[in-house]
Amino acid sequence: xxxxxxxxxxxxxxxxxxxxxxxxxxxxxxxxxxxxxxxxxxxxxxxxxxxxxxxxxxxxxxxxxxxxxxxxxxxxxxxxxxxxxxxxxxxxxx
Numbered sequence: 001x002x003x004x005x006x007x008x009x010x011x012x013x014x015x016x017x018x019x020x021x022x023x024x025x026x027x028x029x030x031x032x033x034x035x036x037x038x039x040x041x042x043x044x045x046x047x048x049x050x051x052x053x054x055x056x057x058x059x060x061x062x063x064x065x066x067x068x069x070x071x072x073x074x075x076x077x078x079x080x081x082x083x084x085x086x087x088x089x090x091x092x093x094x
């Protein structure tokens with residue numbers, strides 16, 4: 001069993017309040033789960049308006065598949081959420 005864990009630090013320049021931010025984050029997390037069947041949660045920067053850290057986890061039987069899933073998810077976020085900027089990301093395979 002392979003577990004891929006990815007941490008995404010994102011910037012939301014259009015968020016003018018925590019309510020704005022949480023609306024975008026909630027939508028993103030739900031769509032990630034529905035589209036890719038991954039576990040996703042906001043794990044840090046909970047009280048900052050324009051910043052968030054998202055944790056993602058994928059379970060697979062192949063290192064290659066797990067890495068491809070994370071790459072696909074990052075590309076999908078950039079395509080479907082142009083108002084979110086990925087500042088940095090780190091993926092670990094176990």
